[in-house]
Amino acid sequence: MTLWHGRFSSxxxxxxxxxxxxxxxxxxxxxxxxxxxxAHLAGLEKVGILxxxxxxxxxxxxIVIESEFVGGSFSxxxxxxxxxxxxxxxxxxxxxxxxxxxxxGRSRNDQVAxxxxxxxxxxxxxxxxxxxDLQIVLAELADDAKDAYLxxxxxxxxAQPVLFGHHLLAHGWALSRDFDRIIATLGxxxxxxxxxxxxxxxxxxxxxxxxxxxxxxxxxxxxxxDAVSDRDFxxxxxxxxxxxxxxxxxxxxxxxxxxxxxxxFVRLDDSYSTGSSMLPQKKNxxxxxxxxxxxxRLIGHLSGFLATLKGLPLSYNRDLQEDKEPLFDSLIQVGxxxxxxxxxxxxxxxxxxxxxxxADSPYLCAIDLAEFLVKKxxxxxxxxxxxxxxxxxxxxxxxxxxxxxxxxxxxxxEAAVLLLPGESVKRRITRGGSGTEAVALQRSIFSERLxxxxxxxxxxxxxxxxxx
Ligand code: ARG
Numbered sequence: 001m002t003l004w005h006g007r008f009s010s011x012x013x014x015x016x017x018x019x020x021x022x023x024x025x026x027x028x029x030x031x032x033x034x035x036x037x038x039a040h041l042a043g044l045e046k047v048g049i050l051x052x053x054x055x056x057x058x059x060x061x062x063i064v065i066e067s068e069f070v071g072g073s074f075s076x077x078x079x080x081x082x083x084x085x086x087x088x089x090x091x092x093x094x095x096x097x098x099x100x101x102x103x104x105g106r107s108r109n110d111q112v113a114x115x116x117x118x119x120x121x122x123x124x125x126x127x128x129x130x131x132x133d134l135q136i137v138l139a140e141l142a143d144d145a146k147d148a149y150l151x152x153x154x155x156x157x158x159a160q161p162v163l164f165g166h167h168l169l170a171h172g173w174a175l176s177r178d179f180d181r182i183i184a185t186l187g188x189x190x191x192x193x194x195x196x197x198x199x200x201x202x203x204x205x206x207x208x209x210x211x212x213x214x215x216x217x218x219x220x221x222x223x224x225x226d227a228v229s230d231r232d233f234x235x236x237x238x239x240x241x242x243x244x245x246x247x248x249x250x251x252x253x254x255x256x257x258x259x260x261x262x263x264x265f266v267r268l269d270d271s272y273s274t275g276s277s278m279l280p281q282k283k284n285x286x287x288x289x290x291x292x293x294x295x296x297r298l299i300g301h302l303s304g305f306l307a308t309l310k311g312l313p314l315s316y317n318r319d320l321q322e323d324k325e326p327l328f329d330s331l332i333q334v335g336x337x338x339x340x341x342x343x344x345x346x347x348x349x350x351x352x353x354x355x356x357x358x359a360d361s362p363y364l365c366a367i368d369l370a371e372f373l374v375k376k377x378x379x380x381x382x383x384x385x386x387x388x389x390x391x392x393x394x395x396x397x398x399x400x401x402x403x404x405x406x407x408x409x410x411x412x413x414e415a416a417v418l419l420l421p422g423e424s425v426k427r428r429i430t431r432g433g434s435g436t437e438a439v440a441l442q443r444s445i446f447s448e449r450l451x452x453x454x455x456x457x458x459x460x461x462x463x464x465x466x467x468x
Contacts, residue, residue, distance in 0.1 A: 002079070002081060002085070017081075020081070020318070020321075021081055021082065022081070022082040022083075022321050022324065023076065023080050023081065023082050023083060023086060025324055025325050025328065026082050026083045026112075026321075026324055027076075027083050027086075028083075028119070028324075028328055029083050029112075029115045029116065029119055029324075030069045030074070030083055030087065031066065031069060031070075032115040032116075032118040032119045032122075033083050033084055033087055033111070033115045034062050034065060034066050034069070034087065035118055035215070035465065035467065035468045036111060036114045036115050036118060036194065036215070037058075037062055037087065037091075037102060037111075038059060038062055038468040039194065039211045039214040039215045039468060040102070040105075040106055040111075040194060040211060041055050041058045041059060041062075041102060042055070042210075042211070042214055043194075043195070043206055043207055043210050043211040043214070044101075044102075044104055044105065044206065046207065046210055047204075047205045047206060047207055049101075049104055049105065049204060049205075049206070050101060050104075054098045054101060057095050057098050058091065058095055058098060058099065058101070058102055060095075061090075061091045061094040061095040061099065062091065064094055065087055065090050065091065065094070066467075068090075074086075074090070077089065082108070082112075083115075084108050084111055084112065084115075085108075088102065088103060104204065105195070105197060105202040105204045105206040106194070106195075106197065107196075107197050107198035107199075107228070109196070109197070109198050109199065109228040109315070109316040110193045110194050110195060110196040110197055110198075110224075110227060110228055111194070112320075113193040113196075113227060113228055113230070113231075114192060114193050114194045114215070116234070116323065116324070116327075117189055117191075117192070117193070117217075117233060118215065118465070120189065120233060120234065120237055120327065121186055121189060121190075121463045122463060122464050122465070123331045123335075124182050124185065124186055124237060124240070124331075125182075125186070125457065125460055125461075125463055125464055126335060127182060127240075127241070127244070127331065127334055127335060127338065128179055128182045128183065128457050129457060130335060130338035130339060130342070131175050131178055131179045131182070131244065131338060132179065132450065132453060132454055132457065133338070133342055134175060134338055134341060134342045134345075135172050135175050135176065135179075135446075135450055136450065137342050137345050137346045138168045138169065138171055138172040138175075138345070139168075139169070139172060139443070139446055139447065139450065140346075141165075141168050141345065141346075141350070142164070142165035142166075142168045142169055142172075142439075142443060143165070143443070144350075145163070145164040145165045145168065145350070145352070146165075147163065147422070147425070147436060148163070148164040148165075148350075148352035148355060148356070149161045149162060149163050149164060149355065149356065149359050149422065149425050149434075150162065150164050150167065150265060150355035150356075150358060150359050151355075151358050151359040151364060152167070152434065158358070158359070158361065158363075158364055159364070160364055160365075160367060160424065160434070161359040161360075161364055161365075161422075161424050161425050161434075162425065162434040163425050163434050163435075163436065163439045164350070164352070164355060165439050165443065166434040166439045166442070169439070169442055169443065169446055171247065171250075171251050172446055173446070174247045174250075175244075175247060176446075176449060176453070178240065178243060178244045178247060179453050180453075181239075181240045181243070182240050183456055183457075183460070185233065185236045185237060185240055186460060186463065188232070188233065188236065189232075189233035189236070190217055190218040190219075191212075191217060191218065191219060191220070191221055191227075192208065192211060192212035192215055192217035192219070192220045192221065193220075193221050193227035193228060193230070194208060194211045194212070194215065194220070195207070195208030195211055195212075195220060195221075195224075196208070196221055196224035196225075196227035196228050197224065197228075198228070198316070199224060199225055199228050199229075199314075199315040199316060200224055200225070201224045208220035208221065214468070215465075215468075216462045216463065216465055224315075225314045225315040226314075226315075228315050228316045229312065229314050229315040229316055229317075229320070231305075231309060231320055231323050234305060234323045234326075234327050235302070235305060235306055235309065237327060237330070237331075238298075238301050238302040238305055238326060238327065238330055239302055241298055241301075241302075241330040241331065241333075241334045242295070242298040242299050242301070242302045242330070244334050244337075244338070245291075245294060245295040245298035245299070245330075245333070245334055245337065246295050246298075246299075248291040248295070248334075248337050248338070248341050249291055249292040249293075249294075249295035251288075251291065251341060251345075252285075252287070252288035252289060252290075252291030252292040252341070253288070253292050255268070255285055255288035255344070255345075255348075256285050256288045256289060256292065259285045259288070263354070263358070264351055264354040265350060265351055265354055265355050265358075266348050266349065266350050266351065267348065267349045267351065268283070268285055268288075268344060268347075268348050269344075269347035269348060269349070270283075271347065272287055272340075272343055272344040272347055272348070273285060273286070274286040285344075287340045287341065287343075287344045288341075288344065290337075290340075291337050291340070291341055294333050294337060297329075297333065298330050298333060298334065301326035301327075301329060301330050302326075302330075304326060305322065305323060305326050305327075308320075308322045308323075356421070356422075360421040360422075362400070362401040362402055362419035363391060363394075363401065364424070365418055365419050365423070365424045366387050366388075366391055367387075368418040368419075368423075368424050368427065369383075369387045369390075369405060369411060369415055369418060369419075370383040370384050370386075370387045371383070372411065372414075372415045372418060373386060373387070373410055373411070376410065378410065386408075386410065390404045390405065390408065401419060402416045402419050405419065
């Protein structure tokens, strides 16, 4: 029998059942559903809809069900449409008639919206924690790199030498924004929908503020229609996760390139590499490739879900059931990717000598020559063209650039020094640039930021609730 059988004269068809059920995936919400129900029954008791004895009986039944889920012994019936109906059925089995009172003043519409918020906020804090862990790995690698440098690229063409620490921290800052976005999403979604009922509230004196407080939400909804139909937090979470995925993809792409023989900037640890089934010599960077590949799927989940939302009239529509699979999958994928990339990077061997060799070309210091001329009062455009001419000359006539620079009346030996290996990064002075001192300062600001972010996350530990 379904929860809604009263209105119907025939049983649902098997085809309807197979197509509309959500139990196969929303069982993930079991423990959050139990937490939501405990809060709901506390609310019913507070306003006198349930007696203390009835509430205690229901609470005890929920505890039993919780332990069945935790111990893996909960048994589903093939008549369970979703996790909410499965748990409600079991409550009635355990608690008897009083079980039928739990759903008073509540609909699955506010129930599922509450469950999903409880689930999402907890899972997002786990993602945020893993972002911080990866940032720590990047910071440690930056420390290990000391004054190692590599070519910085634009258009994937060598542009200027940059400190390797600077390059690593660039990824670290992107992850900082990801962290920040998650905290902002958690702030915006800190609203309890419980008490909105099916869409319009209730004639019973239930108190949404009370249940919001019990569930550690900042407050209750202001509009019951919005409460049951709002899935902005899912869309936002999918965006946040997609962008994390995109950032990991960009790291992945660099590792794929750098681990080639052609670049040779990194050797991945055997335990984080895979082999070829046919070619015995191969060692492949599969984690890096999947970090790149799976970003496509994350973006798909985001755009698919936005398309689901775009045509929906207020308030709850069954379409909203489509929020779960993309969200669950994106959380799983990003959670795993953050761990795998962390492991891959923290065990990788970076080859500073190869990086240096690739960066030690005098042509990469052409801008330093132009700025040398600027310091002597030559307008930048003119300086650019003088140095451009020398580079062309050097390439066409196969004369070392240093020689041409030494011989040039406005440049000379003083400028030729700028072309020596390692000079360029040392001399760059702008804040946030790749000069030695600027990177040291950046590194300490990055550490301060990590400390602040770890504290911000700590302050959100109340969102981690699994029990009530
Ligand atoms: N499985 C449903 C979902 O995930 C639960 C809510 C069902 N509500 C309803 N009015 N049929 O959205």
